[in-house]
Amino acid sequence: MPKHIVRLILILVAVLAVAAIAKPILTVDSFYRFGHYRANSVPEIAAQEPVYQTPRYCYGCHTERRAQWSAGSHKTVTCEVCHGPATGHPQSGKLPIPTDAVKLCTLCHEAMPGRPKSQPQIQVAEHSGGQQCTVCHNPHSPKISSAATKVSGDAAAGKQRAAACASCHGAAGISPNESWPSLAGQSAPYLVRILSAYKSGDQTDPIMTPLAKELSATDIQNLAAFYARLSCKSADGSKSGGDAAAGKALAKNCAACHGETGSGGNPAWPKLAAQKPGYLVNVLKAFRAGLRKDPMMAGVARGLSDTDIANLAAFYAAQNCQSTK
Template identity: 30%
Template structure:
């Protein structure tokens, strides 16, 4: 009988000890993930990277490749899924990717690969902009590709170049300046500004001159050591451009229109 009482007492003590341990265990800190912008590297300045305003911060980051691009595990983007995910982007970039405010870039026709890579860079902090970092934080690699696929299906609306800048802008875009070591823009971005999705050279055609100018100046001021492999060539080029060069080529790019196929029109019936 005494033995039974002793066993019961031991069991009771074990149960109470377990319950006590659970109730006194330290809670996991609620601030495990830093808020958007908290991990920004020293020297980051949003004014040097004009981009779209932001979205709530996620508490769990999605893994990215060392280059900061969307992870290899992501499937090719789904434009239909991307349309819903890109709805929030429309406030600044336009629902079809044709922003009306020149401080926000046009995304219509931009390649899926480039958009996904830039979103990944914003998320990782490689490309500094606290507002866009907030937008990118909740996105998975797949989300980034889906959003990119959606905007890639859209057509950019034509812009207009300032005639005063056309001659100089066209020369820089199509020929560069060999004496100053400036390559032709079209060598990477194409004669019609369509870009090259493989090495992540963005589409430039019809992009707002104001946005292009801001980005070129930001690249000119960037430390090449902090630039990623895809941005570094542009950092080197931008450092050779003066303000007049940048204004001219930015204006020319806005007026650069890709040749769109003209649909055949059936002749009118006699």
């Protein structure tokens, strides 16, 4: 055999020998255990620590929030979706409470082509007038007063109890004077809410507070059921100082909660149509001055002048209270 071929063979053999020896030395033990990969990399990857901890981790301490959250419509939105991953909490500090609710909530609730119809969606520009969502909605249970919309009072029992209210609010719930509100046809959940607020002291009034303190929870339900069923009375032509047409333009800002003409909207909020204009003026001024407390109304009333208030009162007083808008 020619010399150069022999050399070539020797070199090849040497290379193969080195490769064959080197391979098992350089290959880690676990490499071929399950296949052409390093088996020990699997437990290495599995050993990474989870960052998102699941709501079970939060339940341990936040029992109150859990009860509220798990009963509400946001129960599919877990804690860490809004508050961020809980790893390190509470040892290394508090989790963020989102401050810009509009930015956060609209990630899911801005009306957008492509979102399924079942998803609750809003026109951001029209919905809140720039208010933060949390002014009206509790993020842990965002449906507004879903628990309070069910009023199961006995109207007949309420009628008897209402005898004591008749001197100011009228026997048929139509107030005989300008200062006190008419109650006939008012939304029952709102009546329950406001009476309960007088009773608890969240809302105060020199006349209403002592009266409401004597009412039991059942009395409140019964009274609300009674007044809600009475037939309201539309504008009797009583004139107030305001300009109803100017009030109508302003009232667009109120429509999201109180309905277009003050009769629609969420039952948790009062109907305003055909209400006594003097009463409406007093209440708005009380909100503006901070005498009557409500986070939403305080913000709304702050920007109103005396003329605006008179105009709004005139507009709502002149509306048909049988409407559903």
